Amino acid sequence: MRVEWTGTLEGDEVNQIDGKEPLKPPCVAIVVAHPDDETLWCGGLLLSHPEWSTFIVTLCRGEDFDRSARFRQALVSLRATGAMGNLDDGVDQYPLSAKRVQDTILSLLPKWPFDLLLTHAPQGEYTWHRRHGEVSLAMHALWRSGQLQAKALWQFAYEDGGGSYPPRPQSHNTLQLPLTEAIWNRKLQIITEVYGFGATSWEARAASRVEAFNCFTDGGPPNPALEQSLLVNP
Ligand SMILES: [Zn+2]
Numbered sequence: 001m002r003v004e005w006t007g008t009l010e011g012d013e014v015n016q017i018d019g020k021e022p023l024k025p026p027c028v029a030i031v032v033a034h035p036d037d038e039t040l041w042c043g044g045l046l047l048s049h050p051e052w053s054t055f056i057v058t059l060c061r062g063e064d065f066d067r068s069a070r071f072r073q074a075l076v077s078l079r080a081t082g083a084m085g086n087l088d089d090g091v092d093q094y095p096l097s098a099k100r101v102q103d104t105i106l107s108l109l110p111k112w113p114f115d116l117l118l119t120h121a122p123q124g125e126y127t128w129h130r131r132h133g134e135v136s137l138a139m140h141a142l143w144r145s146g147q148l149q150a151k152a153l154w155q156f157a158y159e160d161g162g163g164s165y166p167p168r169p170q171s172h173n174t175l176q177l178p179l180t181e182a183i184w185n186r187k188l189q190i191i192t193e194v195y196g197f198g199a200t201s202w203e204a205r206a207a208s209r210v211e212a213f214n215c216f217t218d219g220g221p222p223n224p225a226l227e228q229s230l231l232v233n234p
Pocket of ligand 1: 033034129132
């Protein structure tokens with residue numbers, strides 16, 4: 001089973017997903033392995049852009065009652081809609097086929113063109129979780145083949161020195177987004193209060209105050225003008 005849970009928010013201020021009407025632009029899709037990855041690696045960016053129409057997919061933990069409930073709460077905090085899959089997330093991290101990961105992503109995302117895709121880096125953001133890399137490779141393959149349409153793909157850009165310190169933004173050739181104090185506090189609040197991680201947990205320490213991305217545009221090198229247009233508030 002691929003689609004285990006789909007959350008649609010209610011309320012006038014939140015975009016409704018009814019499968020018929022595409023979201024209003026900028027239309028942004030975040031595809032991550034686990035519930036909490038969306039907040040850890042790009043939560044500040046999302047909180048800074050409540051005007052975006054954001055759809056968040058996690059490929060694992062859809063049948064985990066506790067994590068899926070927390071993810072649903074996080075969607076509300078991030079003013080997003082989303083869906084969860086249920087790919088294996090066991091401690092052995094046995095490899096999944098590229099086709100299985102790609103098919104799961106396609107089954108969970110709405111079939112609309114997006115302005116921006118956000119996802120993991122092939123090497124992940126820390127040392128080490130196989131699913132992060134698998135999701136990244138699947139997203140690049142789907143985007144390059146045209147099965148996912150988007151003007152740009154940004155991958156998270158963090159490193160942890162081979163596990164010697166909490167993840168921090170990669171310093172070279174990345175788009176760096178410093179968060180305001182207020183936005184960083186809201187991001188941290190999702191990690192500690194919604195997901196329930198302690199104030200001194202690895203997750204709380206990984207919730208960087210500067211977010212960083214490697215930016216790719218369709219068929220060409222990074223495009224600063226497009227990046228700027230996506231970041232400008234209306
Ligand atoms: Zn993860």
